[in-house]
Amino acid sequence: MRHGKYRFLIGALAPPLLLYGVFVVSPYAQAFYLALTDWDGLSAEAGLVGLANFADLWSDPLFLAALRNNGFMLIVVPTATIALALFFAACLTLGGGTRRRGRGVHGSGLYRILYFFPQLLSVAILGVLFQFVYTPGGLLDGLLGAVGLDGLQRSWLADPATALPAVTAVMIWSAVGFYVVLFTAAMESVPTDIVEAATLDGAGRFTVFRRITLPLVWDSVQVAYVYLGILALDGFALVQIMTVGPGGPDNATEVIGLTLYRSAFTYGEFGYASAMGVTLFFITLTLTALALRATKRERVELA
Amino acid sequence: MAGTAAVLSGCVTAGNDDPAEQATGAVTEDNPLGVPDGADLEVVMFDGGYGQEYTQHAVTLYEQRHPDAAVTHEGLQKVGEVLQPRFVSGEPPDVVDNTGAGRLDIAALAAAGQLTDLADLLDAPSLDDPAVKVRDLLLPGVVEDGTLDGTAYFLNYSYVVWGIWYSRSLFDQHGWTAPATWDDMLALCEEIKGAGIAPWTWQGKYPEYMMDPLQSLAAKAGGLDLVYAVDNLEPDAWKQDGVLAAADAIHRLVTGGHILAGSEGLSHTEAQNAWCSGEAAFIPCGSWIEGEQQGVTPEGFDMAMAPVPALSAADALPYGAVQGASSESFLVPAQALNPRGGLDYLRCLFSGEVARGFAESAKAMPVVKGATDGLDLTSGLASVAAALETAGENVFGYKYRTWYPELAVEVDTATGELLAGRADPEQWADRIQAAADAVAADDSIAKYER
Known part of the structure; x- marks a missing residue:
């Protein structure tokens, strides 16, 4: 019987492991190898060039601009998204008048669904939609004009000062909904007796949130931070669809994914592009490890 | 993204030691390219704005000539993504129309030895008249466009001319005429503004659209020497008087307020x-x-197209000179199973009959001489045909965009800055010159000369 169990386990695990090996592990391994070559993407041979591709990266103005812009998004996207999502989630669970206390603001069920809507749109559709928002004389300009802020109207995506924030705002807008749902679920699993006890002791809503709710949902925040960090290191699809150039104006919205894509598919430098991919892989890995370490807190066990 | 790049590279380490057998048939008067009997043919084309009608038409002609051959014809939007692995593994189709945003880098294909020399096709008798070679049926510049380092590797099908477009009815209504010099242009812009219309708009998200009139002005001022200096990455090529004067002329549209507000953000x-x-x-x-x-x-x-105005009276090229180039690049892969059939397919495609059909169905100029004669052309196409007629031999084109895509990206970025008013012509030239010098100094980029 025991023997049969292992045979079953192996039989069940082998196909997914094989698929994972063929379609995930081996391409990664090949990318690492290609990063050391000058492969042009078309010939069957590739010459080894050692670490030259990696050395060239640091004098490539486009790659450096991309690093800078991804760095900006890395700071803004997770922070803003988590802050907004926590705020909305708290409103949905802790908010509401005195009679609704602990059940969230009026109509919180509906809001929960509405917040999730952006998550249902594909990135391509998002990009196209927000082009209409940002285009000169588009929705945003119209809105500003309607409230008398004509002076702020501009070509949002064509101005180096506003292009990157404009793209970043779309990333945040599209991500917030998912984390509202995630945090709401986490907050609802916080036992009500603890919250009630704190309220009886005279704690205000903000104190309850800061001292009780937030520490108890910290695991979710940590996970959100890592996911959003990875999202901020990408941004390729939105930039490719929305921005001037793409990647412009004046490289203001260049992201690593775009530099990589262009190197591979426009310049035919697959080896160099692989080196970028490998660098991005290590940046992501490092940041994940750092983020998990930096946000580490004592875990509260709710029995 | 690391994953994506790697998946596509699946075959690079697998290698291909046994090149496929490439049969040839007997060369006869009726079969000048020696297509083997009964060999099948696979055509993969870019299914874009011109449609598939013309390539299908050529398939019909080919099938008439080779009744025993089974011909497969496929239209794709992302030619590169589908064909890249097939090129790497040595199993490409017999004819490829390598066009569209997802096309393969043709210079890299040539450098990797993946393309068949088209000389045999060019010297073969044409389908229309056995006394005329295929080469002599093509408009000027077409063979040159497809030549890399002295070898013709691809032939473009559609002839594109660049200029400045306007509405004839709007101009008639106001009594305006397309200006012949840039000074007239600036004067007319003032007049148009007075009528409450913005004189210019442009496709700001893709600055290369504005680079075309700019480099046309430059080519007219400095002639082909200026164009070759730019393409050959000569030192200070982007700081030649003609280039700077052209950039200044375009910049005047910005400083004069002649561009529709917000154009730099428009697709x-x-x-x-x-x-x-x-x-x-x-x-x-x-x-x-x-x-x-x-x-x-x-x-x-x-709508009608006017040639880009002359920059000054001292221009090297006449006002009628236009920037022209051919596009829709047809090639025969070197590792194809039936390359002779591929060449013969192109002989069908570049025949007068298919070309006339192309002009009618795709509403564009084919590269075959005289193909639009006697056809009832639309207003825009008629103006293009007329411009080509006037230009005669004075058709010029730049190569740096195809040869050095790295430079083209920087040119576009700088031009975007120039048109947004954030850079002046000197800064524009400095920036592009620095990029051109960097490309010239980079040994890993294959260089071309004209």
Whole structure:
């Protein structure tokens, strides 16, 4: 019987492991190898060039601009998204008048669904939609004009000062909904007796949130931070669809994914592009490890 | 992204030691390219704005000539993504139309030895008249466009001309005429502004649209020597008097306030629609604009293309000179199973009969001489045909965009800055010159000369 169990386990695990090996592990391994070559993407041979591709990266103005812009998004996207999502989630669970206390603001069920809507749109559709928002004389300009802020109207995506924030705002807008749902679920699993006890002791809503709710949902925040960090290191699809150039104006919205894509598919430098991919892989890995370490807190066990 | 790049590379380490057997048949008068009997043929083409009608038409001709051959014909939008692995593993189709945003880098294909020399095709008798070689049927510049390092590797099918577009009816209504010099252009811009219309708009999200009139002005001022200096990456090529004067001329549109506000943030569709709806009088574009705007252009708009005005009286090229180039690149892969059949397919494709069908169905100029004679052309296409007629031999084109895509990206970025008013012509030239020098100094980039 025991023997049969292992045979079953192996039989069940082998196909997914094989698929994972063929379609995930081996391409990664090949990318690492290609990063050391000058492969042009078309010939069957590739010459080894050692670490030259990696050395060239640091004098490539486009790659450096991309690093800078991804760095900006890395700071803004997770922070803003988590802050907004926590705020909305708290409103949905802790908010509401005195009679609704602990059940969230009026109509919180509906809001929960509405917040999730952006998550249902594909990135391509998002990009196209927000082009209409940002285009000169588009929705945003119209809105500003309607409230008398004509002076702020501009070509949002064509101005180096506003292009990157404009793209970043779309990333945040599209991500917030998912984390509202995630945090709401986490907050609802916080036992009500603890919250009630704190309220009886005279704690205000903000104190309850800061001292009780937030520490108890910290695991979710940590996970959100890592996911959003990875999202901020990408941004390729939105930039490719929305921005001037793409990647412009004046490289203001260049992201690593775009530099990589262009190197591979426009310049035919697959080896160099692989080196970028490998660098991005290590940046992501490092940041994940750092983020998990930096946000580490004592875990509260709710029995 | 690391994953994506790697998946595509699946075959690079697998290698291909046994090149496929490439049969040839007996060369006869009826079979000048020696297509083997009964060999099948696979055609993969870019299914874009020109449609599939013309390549299908050529398939019909080919099947008539080789009744025993089974011909497969496939239209794709992302030619590169589908064919890259097939090129790497040595199993490409017999004919490829390598076009569209997802095309393969043709210079890299040539450098990797993946392309068949088309000399045999060019010297073969044409289908229309055995006394005329295929080479002599083509418009000037077509063979040169497809030549890399002295070998013809691809032939383009559609002839594109760049100029400045306007609505004939709008201009007639106000009594305006397309200006012949840049000074006239600036004067007319003032007049157009007075009529409450923005003189210019442009496809700001893709700055290369504005680079075309700029480099046309430069070519007219400095002649082909200027063009070759730019393409050959000569030192200070971008700081030649003609180039700087052209950049200054275009910059005057910005400083004079002649451009529709917000144009730098418009996509090509948005800008062209604004132009079609009468918000702006001029827009720079290639001759594909008429087909592209078909569904949007109002009745009686009568679009027409004017050549880019002359920069000054001292110009090296006449006013009628236009920037022209061929596109829709057809090639025969070197590792194809039936390369002789591929060449013979192209002989069918580049025949007068298929070309006439192309002009009618795709509303574009084919590269075959005289193909539009006697056809009833639309307003825009007629103006393009007339411009080509006037230009005669004075058709020029730049190569740096195909040869050095790294440089083209920087040119576009700098041009975007120039047109947004954030850079002046000197800064524009400095920036591009620095990029050109960097490309020239980079040994890993294959260099070309003309």
